[in-house]
Amino acid sequence: MAERDDEDREFDIRWADAAELKEPSARARMLAARWKENPPEPQPFRADPEGVSRPRSGWASAAIVFGIVAVVIVLLGYSGFRAPY
Template identity: 55%
Template sequence: MAADPEHERDETWEDVTFDEDFIRSAETTEPSARARMLAARWRNESPEPQPWRSDKPPAGWFFSRA
């Protein structure tokens, strides 16, 4: 009976170890999911300008008087 090819492939990678220096030296970076979502949205239409500080309170903000 022939050996299982999937099992043979798994054994070839059992001896490989990646140290922290190797992982940290990788230059490949990927944008976050939020950045990809906004980039896709802004390809179709650009965002409206927002003031750095608006006159409106933030969403969910409640004024209370104690």
């Protein structure tokens, strides 16, 4: 009989989604209370943090990677590196 009760009490996601009132999370409640007294200042979307330099362009990064690969190939060639087969 107890097993049958457990099956009847199984969580039904449709029932939970249909709830009229959904309680906000603890973090949402904390931020709402904090912002009621001291609202945050507007910020641009994905604003750059202070003191961080701008990243290199895609071409500069690609040139650095290809340069490093070329240096490794040259160093392996001069060192006499041979494949084991």
